[in-house]
Amino acid sequence: MRHSKQTTKQNRGLRLTLTMVLLMAIMVIQACGGTGGNNGANASAPPPAAPEQPSGADNEPVPAAKKVPEKFTYLFVGATGKQSGAEGWGFHTGIIPEVLAQYDIKESVALGGGTGPDINEALLAGRADVATTGDTPQLLTRAAGNKTKLIGFTVTQNESYLLGKKNGVSTVKELEGKTIAVVKGSIMHRYVVGLLKENNIKANIINMGWPDSYAALARGDIDAFAPAAYDYTSYRMAEEEGYPVLDRGIDHPPLLGTSVTVAREEFLNQYPDFVEAWNAARTAALEDLKSKPDEYYAYISEITGTPIDVAPILYPIELIADTENSEQGIERLRLAKDFLQEEKLAAGDFDLEQWIYN
Template sequence: MFRPLARTALTIAVLASAVACSSDDTGGEGYTLRIGATSPTGTPAGSLGWGDKEGILTEELKAAGVDKIEYSFFQSGSDAASALIAGAVDVAAIGDNPALRARSRDPKVVLLALDSINGDAWLVGAKGGPTDIAGLVGKNVTAPQGTIRDRAAKQLIEAAGLSDKIQVRDVPTPESIAGLSSGQIDATVVTGASAIELQEKGFPIIDSLSKHGFGSTGTNIALTSFTDQHPGFEQAWQKAITAVNRNITENFDDYTAWIAKTDDTSVDSVRKSTSIDEFNTEPFPKQGVEQLEAAYNFLNADGSLENEYSVQEWAGAKS
């Protein structure tokens, strides 16, 4: 449940400074944990941000020797995954697409936990345009390539049996939403409260992942070089993530109000786009692993993965 930031010099500077900060630079028995994620505000967002704000992450990770947490923020999950591979961060909290791709490139990528499941995405149309997927044949459909929004668009098109008739163009979400308003784009995929805001402004919701039993997951990955160096970390991280999610489910109204404030949107939009069952209270719930595997199967069939592997083994052995 982590959202994007701007790239260019900021990402390069953050990555460079993160490389300079060794995860064992504290000089004592404890160490600094470097977490890479996406954020629209330059501060920890979503469930990660809640865990940081409430002090849950800091408290639970003490058992693994973590005495400080430093954050680096990136434009996309792919950027955060690249930072992990480069040794700039110790943990990447990202969506399932970039995590699955990272594991296909490097078998040393460890899946620490799923921090969310049942993530939804909405295919939103232009005002006065098609209200079903069949009406998008020959139309302009967009989504940023390599993201959950891109995968969601293609999954929904495939579910309608129209994969050979509708192409998805690679256009960033802000430009896609602007294109909807101007009439230059006929449909795009949006996640979170933005979809509800668009619907309330008269843009039709054409389809969504949840209508078909699809869903996305939030993943937390590390490298075996890090987990081998800190043998108690995996268990502590899983305990921390599930503690954060349990706290969210127990304080859902407070959580959604905080999200609305930090994202500068309405509480109503956040609550309409956020389900309490997104916050898994075990690290590898069966439903989440199935959703992760479905994402893997789609990406593999799409030719997006460099090497094949077993998602069940990647996650299931730890459940």
């Protein structure tokens, strides 16, 4: 009996030990995740969340941010602080700043005043980034080695004409040995030189500003004066006061000029997407003014003092350039550059194609 009790006690101890070992094994299996049919996941637990997809899924590239300035300054020639053309209309109506804002250009400052050389001085000093002037100042500053880039044309058919004094000569042929006033280095200067060459005439060409030329022509101190076709004072002298028009530049296409928009090369290197934004804004402004000619000509009359019925004659919408790079404009720039070098007005030479921003 003693042996039987002892055996029974041993068997109970063995069963208790086995039970404890079994329980410990189950706990270890649960802790390690096991290898059951649900890949070790607890049947009562929710499935793991799917990883978050990065933006640009389905292998679509994420567009890079445009490299544009938050703010830039634009200059133009104009004593009234207002400008004609698509640029002037675009800033007047707010269309240009609005479109530029879509490209994250938050502030655009447009300032008028001074001459082409004044504007170039501001550009080179870094006080402005972009500017519009006649082609001659920009060709001269680039020929001098100043780093600018041509980004577009505003007009590709700038016309000059020749206004004679009353009771003076009546034809170009009669200008032999006579005195003609021009603004030296201007589109008008190139026109007069080209016109005299075409007619094999030698005349005395003097440098004189427009207000002084009006007075000199009225006094008879000069025989002719070459203004721009948009100049209202000269238009009035011809149409209302009887001063004879001796010739028009429109009859000599190679002697027509252009107006251009340039930007500092450093500015464009820093903000290569600016030109895309600028062209989009200018195009929007041009399309708008073409759809509202009466409003546009009223604006022109206001800023220039030109009578409303004369504004379409001196500032025709049809002359506003509608492309960024014009074959006609580039050819006229080439002719203008050649003229400035022939007349020894340019400080040096440069590659015109390299000047154009691409």
